[in-house]
Amino acid sequence: MxxxxxxxxxxxxxxxxxxxxxxxxxxxxxxxxxxxGSGKSTxxxxxxxxxxxxxxxxxxxxxxxxxxxxxxxARKRSATVFQLFNLYxxxxxxxxxxxxxxxxxxxxxxxxxxAARALLDSVGLGARADAYPAQLSGGQRQRVGICRAxxxxxxxxxxxxITSALDPxxxxxxxxxxxxxxxxGTTMVFVTHEIExxxxxxxxxxxxxxxxxxxxxxxxxxxxPDGGMSKPRxxxxxxxxxxx
Amino acid sequence: MTFDVTILAPHVxxxxxxxxxxxxxxxxxxxxxxxxxxxxxALRTSSSVILSRAxxxxxxxxxxxxxxxxxxxxxxxxxxxxxxxxxxxxGVIALSIAGGAFSSDVIRSGILAIDxxxxxxxxxxxxxxxxIFRKIVMPIALRTSIRxxxxxxxxLVLTSSILSTIxxxxxxxxxxxxxxxxxRPFEVYxxxxxxxxxxxxxxxxxxxxxxxxxxxxxxxxVA
Numbered sequence: 001m002x003x004x005x006x007x008x009x010x011x012x013x014x015x016x017x018x019x020x021x022x023x024x025x026x027x028x029x030x031x032x033x034x035x036x037g038s039g040k041s042t043x044x045x046x047x048x049x050x051x052x053x054x055x056x057x058x059x060x061x062x063x064x065x066x067x068x069x070x071x072x073x074a075r076k077r078s079a080t081v082f083q084l085f086n087l088y089x090x091x092x093x094x095x096x097x098x099x100x101x102x103x104x105x106x107x108x109x110x111x112x113x114x115a116a117r118a119l120l121d122s123v124g125l126g127a128r129a130d131a132y133p134a135q136l137s138g139g140q141r142q143r144v145g146i147c148r149a150x151x152x153x154x155x156x157x158x159x160x161x162i163t164s165a166l167d168p169x170x171x172x173x174x175x176x177x178x179x180x181x182x183x184x185g186t187t188m189v190f191v192t193h194e195i196e197x198x199x200x201x202x203x204x205x206x207x208x209x210x211x212x213x214x215x216x217x218x219x220x221x222x223x224x225p226d227g228g229m230s231k232p233r234x235x236x237x238x239x240x241x242x243x244x
Numbered sequence: 245m246t247f248d249v250t251i252l253a254p255h256v257x258x259x260x261x262x263x264x265x266x267x268x269x270x271x272x273x274x275x276x277x278x279x280x281x282x283x284x285x286a287l288r289t290s291s292s293v294i295l296s297r298a299x300x301x302x303x304x305x306x307x308x309x310x311x312x313x314x315x316x317x318x319x320x321x322x323x324x325x326x327x328x329x330x331x332x333x334x335g336v337i338a339l340s341i342a343g344g345a346f347s348s349d350v351i352r353s354g355i356l357a358i359d360x361x362x363x364x365x366x367x368x369x370x371x372x373x374x375x376i377f378r379k380i381v382m383p384i385a386l387r388t389s390i391r392x393x394x395x396x397x398x399x400l401v402l403t404s405s406i407l408s409t410i411x412x413x414x415x416x417x418x419x420x421x422x423x424x425x426x427x428r429p430f431e432v433y434x435x436x437x438x439x440x441x442x443x444x445x446x447x448x449x450x451x452x453x454x455x456x457x458x459x460x461x462x463x464x465x466v467a
Contacts, residue, residue: 048368075370086365089461090383099379100369132461152369 001025001061002047002078002156002189008055009042009211016042018211019056024189026155029182031190031198031219034208035237040191041083043208044160047189048080061155076104078156079149083164085141087133093120093144094129097151105152112151119147123177139170146177157181157188164193195241199223209233249431255422262418263439269335269414270401270443276340277400278393281347285385286377288348289355299348306345312406314338319410335407335414343400350392354385387458394451398444405440415439 004022008015016039024030032040045051047058049065058065060074087096097116101107107115120129123143133141142162149157159178163171175197182188182201192198198205198219205222207214214231221227228234252259287299306314319334329337358381366376386393408417415436423432 050364050368072370075368078368080365080368082361082365084361086359086361088362088366088380088384090387090458100371103372103375103379104370134462148365148369 001059003059004043004047004056005058006056007043007046007053007058009039009046009051010054016211017046020208020211020213022206022213022216024156024187026187027185028203029186029188029190029201030204030206031192031202032206032208033192033195033198033237038208039211040208041160044080044158044189044191048078048158049075076152077154078158079152079154080158080160081142081145081149081162083161085133085138085145085165087141087144087148089133092130092132093125093136093147096133096144097148100148101151116147116151119150120144123147124173137170138166139173142166142170142174143177146174150181155187157186159188159190159192161191161193193241195238207231207234207237209237247431247434248428249435251426251428252422252431252435255426259415259418259422259435259439262413262415263443265332265413266401266404266407266415267443269332269339269407269412270404272336273339273343273400273404274397274447276336277343277347277396280340280344281351281393282382284344284348285351285355286381288352303345303348306342307349311338311342311403312409314342315406315410331407331410331412334410335404335412339400339404339407342403343396346396346399347393350389350396351385354387354389355381357388358384383458390451390455390458394448394455397447397451401444401447402440 002022002024004020007017007020009017018039020039020043022030022043032043034040042051046053047060047065049071053066060077063070063074063077065071065074088099091099094113094116097119098107098109098112101112101115102109105112117126117129120126120143123146125140125143125147128136128140133144136144142165145162163174166174171194175194178188178190178197179201188201190198190202202219204216205219205228206216207222207228214233215222215228217228222234223229229238284299284302287295288303290296315334315338318329318338319331322329362380362384363376366380371379404414405416407414408420411417413421419432419436423429426432
């Protein structure tokens with residue numbers, strides 16, 4: 001379980017997270033919605049230890065991310081996919097995917113490579129496994145990014161606006177992979193602007209506004225008129241997003 | 245006066261020996277300054293204030309002292325306090341230290357240019373700091389800094405001629421001897437010009453090849 005308790009985070013005088021409480025259990029797909037600047041990405045960056053908390057506590061399977069030693073354990077349990085892919089530019093797709101399994105999970109090179117090739121194959125990149133990131137399209141790069149995360153066999157997959165830098169066609173190819181993962185019971189924390197897609201794969205939807213958690217509801221209830229939609233801020237957000 | 249290089253024929257083996265010595269000293273000093281450059285660049289970009297400060301002082305110090313003064317200090321100064329090092333070793337060490345100061349600055353800017361997102365991806369995947377440095381930071385920094393490093397290395401080859409001032413008969417040293425033996429400085433130094441130009445050309449060829457190898461993923465764009 002990922003447990004977020006009273007988390008606060010400021011950058012200078014700007015409060016980005018203002019007392020967030022959230023729990024993500026294994027097998028859940030939790031989408032985090034909210035306008036830009038609402039703190040969604042910062043929340044993910046707090047969970048994987050890239051940002052130091054100013055208050056509160058986050059644990060991943062009971063490992064506190066604010067303690068350096070426990071953070072290493074917490075990081076073994078989660079994997080992150082980034083908005084801008086962040087692939088290692090000097091390594092081929094397969095090398096990107098195998099680096100951490102070899103170095104951190106101590107897998108043998110052959111073992112890691114055959115697993116990586118199988119993963120890349122499953123996202124339609126079998127033939128591009130030996131290409132460098134610069135030789136791949138955005139959608140292909142993000143698929144490599146997903147494989148790199150999955151190769152660590154994480155209990156929790158953290159997805160930080162992973163389609164925001166992609167055109168609609170590439171977005172579709174990446175989302176179809178997530179839909180498949182959701183069906184296999186992969187736990188996901190999905191920060192996104194893809195509302196309709198979030199609706200189809202999420203078990204729960206969390207809405208952040210100005211660093212505060214407005215609602216945390218099962219997906220059906222979130223979209224119900226007497227549920228999340230009864231909150232003016234959410235109704236306004238959804239109507240705007242749907243117009244775009 | 246006629247230009248007649250054949251007059252140098254009997255001195256070719258001696259000059260070759262000098263050229264070989266220069267090549268050896270340069271090869272060792274290139275390796276030495278690359279290693280020092282990498283270590284110092286790592287220290288300068290480390291989060292430890294003491295380490296980065298110490299590295300900065302080293303770079304600042306050795307970039308601001310003429311090489312010949314550093315060399316004389318090592319070769320003629322140190323024996324005064326009981327430290328004797330032979331001329332060749334002194335030359336290689338001095339070149340490595342001076343070259344290391346310049347290399348580290350070039351490599352450091354390569355490190356600072358790395359997209360932080362890439363480093364964050366490495367960090368959250370649980371890689372240790374040493375693995376991140378060896379497998380990610382260093383190779384990516386070298387991709388961008390290999391060309392400017394090439395200029396540092398070429399300078400190093402040229403600077404190696406100063407080693408002739410500490411009794412080392414490398415290329416320049418042996419040329420001086422031949423020039424005074426034959427009274428034909430024009431021919432001798434004409435040959436010397438060509439040999440140094442060839443040596444540095446070899447270095448730039450090697451750097452070019454290395455640059456292409458390190459940037460092999462985007463070769464179509466990089467001519």
